[in-house]
Amino acid sequence: MNDWISALADLQRQGEPCVLVTIIEEQGSTPRNAGSKMVISATQNFDTIGGGHLEYKALQIARDMLANGKHDTHLQRFILGASLGQCCGGVAVLLFEPMGQVQxxxxxxxxxxxxxxxxxxxxxxxxxxxxxxxxxxxxxxxxxxxxxxxxxxxxxxxxxxxxxxxxxxxxxxxxxxxxxxxxxxxxxxxxxxxxxxxxxxxxxxxxxxxxxxxxxxxxxxxxxxxxxxxxxxxxxxxxxxxxxxxxxxxxxxxxxxxxxxxxxxxxxxxxxxxxxxxxxxxxxx
Missing domain, CATH: 3.40.50.720 (NAD(P)-binding Rossmann-like Domain)
Structure with missing residues (x-):
């Protein structure tokens, strides 16, 4: 079940802004699935991009975008390692797409x-x-x-x-x-x-x-x-x-x-x- 799809539809129907986060690429010893998505609103999050500190950072970035009313798509590259709770190095690229921003x-x-x-x-x-x-x-x-x-x-x-x-x-x-x-x-x-x-x-x-x-x-x-x-x-x-x-x-x-x-x-x-x-x-x- 793709929870993020139904969550995105529900939030847009309610008129609540959110951010759709997608893994574009991840390279490392335990890579996540490219294309994995999660939806983040000001108070809730739906589905997962694999958990861990990378997901935690994604939540922080998405909520900062919502709090500051940012409406432009944002691409961010992360260097994986100890700072992100990864035992091995690697690279992850996440796409942040604001949805339903009130203008x-x-x-x-x-x-x-x-x-x-x-x-x-x-x-x-x-x-x-x-x-x-x-x-x-x-x-x-x-x-x-x-x-x-x-x-x-x-x-x-x-x-x-x-x-x-x-x-x-x-x-x-x-x-x-x-x-x-x-x-x-x-x-x-x-x-x-x-x-x-x-x-x-x-x-x-x-x-x-x-x-x-x-x-x-x-x-x-x-x-x-x-x-x-x-x-x-x-x-x-x-x-x-x-x-x-x-x-x-x-x-x-x-x-x-x-x-x-x-x-x-x-x-x-x-x-x-x-x-x-x-x-x-x-x-x-």
């Missing part, structure tokens, strides 16, 4: 027509999606794998829980709510991408209101509105969704492994403290 954490505020077209597209990318709205009835009966549905009376308070470097998409059913979320995001100012659905006229109105709330011009300029690729035309929800997804892909391909963390974000009053204990919020995966 973007995305928050989608709103569950309207465009959001319902957009989220399934994002779910097919190497991303994790938080889908946030106050209206449970607007969500589909089943959300895609890798999407966390969050139903809350106060979507704006979810901004406090977003990871630094998040990709934020604001498209709620209410302009006043859009403005509150935009204000909270721009005060944090540590996102990689922030897009607001709407026209140039909506942007002009929001720029004025955001400045009244103390948001600087340089912060406001980071807001994409209108958002999406200008080359993708059309007003159907799926056409708008494809345009936005294309812009997200172009951005994370450029910025993978980076995020913009501004010094101002450290001084922002925690949003959660504003939330009365009576407010309701629940999430499902």
């Amino acid at each position: 973007a954490q995305i928050a989608v505020f709103g569950a309207g027509h465009v959001a319902r077209a957009l989220v399934p597209l994002l779910a097919n990318l190497p991303c994790r999606v938080r889908w946030i709205d106050s209206r449970e009835q607007e969500f589909p009966a089943a959300v895609p794998q890798g999407v966390r549905k969050i139903v809350t009376d106060e979507p704006v308070f979810e901004v406090a829980d977003l990871p630094s470097g998040c990709y934020c998409i604001v498209m709620t059913h209410n302009h006043a709510l859009d403005l509150e979320i935009c204000t909270a995001l721009l005060k944090r100012n540590d996102f990689t991408y922030f897009g607001l659905i709407g026209s140039k006229t909506k942007r002009m109105k929001f720029e004025h209101r955001l400045r009244e709330r103390g948001i600087s011009a340089s912060q406001v300029q980071r807001m994409r509105c209108p958002m999406g690729l200008s080359e993708v035309k059309g007003k159907l929800p799926i056409e708008i969704a494809i345009s936005i997804a294309g812009e997200i892909i172009a951005t994370y391909n450029t910025h993978f492994g980076q995020h913009t963390a501004c010094a101002e974000s450290a001084a922002v009053e925690p949003i959660k403290k504003w939330l009365p204990s009576s407010r309701r919020s629940h999430a499902t995966n």
Whole structure:
């Protein structure tokens, strides 16, 4: 039974990053089988490449790759001997292949027509999606794998829980709510991408209101509105969704492994403290 095959499929289905380790070559008095594989996640490992200190070193390297978000294939040559617990010398070459690395954490505020077209597209990318709205009835009966549905009376308070470097998409059913979320995001100012659905006229109105709330011009300029690729035309929800997804892909391909963390974000009053204990919020995966 090839445990690594089923383990790799399960981890990818769950959206959990892992590293596939393969013996490319080993020469020594007791060589292992070239082609032997094992799968290593942050907390588990499946199958074996023969055990011993070589496997231990492979575990260390793979987990370091996961911890540091490395996504490039890595080939490493080991000189076998006492340092690797081998009684005789030799050479081993291991291939480390990261699988299922998350390239973007995305928050989608709103569950309207465009959001319902957009989220399934994002779910097919190497991303994790938080889908946030106050209206449970607007969500589909089943959300895609890798999407966390969050139903809350106060979507704006979810901004406090977003990871630094998040990709934020604001498209709620209410302009006043859009403005509150935009204000909270721009005060944090540590996102990689922030897009607001709407026209140039909506942007002009929001720029004025955001400045009244103390948001600087340089912060406001980071807001994409209108958002999406200008080359993708059309007003159907799926056409708008494809345009936005294309812009997200172009951005994370450029910025993978980076995020913009501004010094101002450290001084922002925690949003959660504003939330009365009576407010309701629940999430499902």
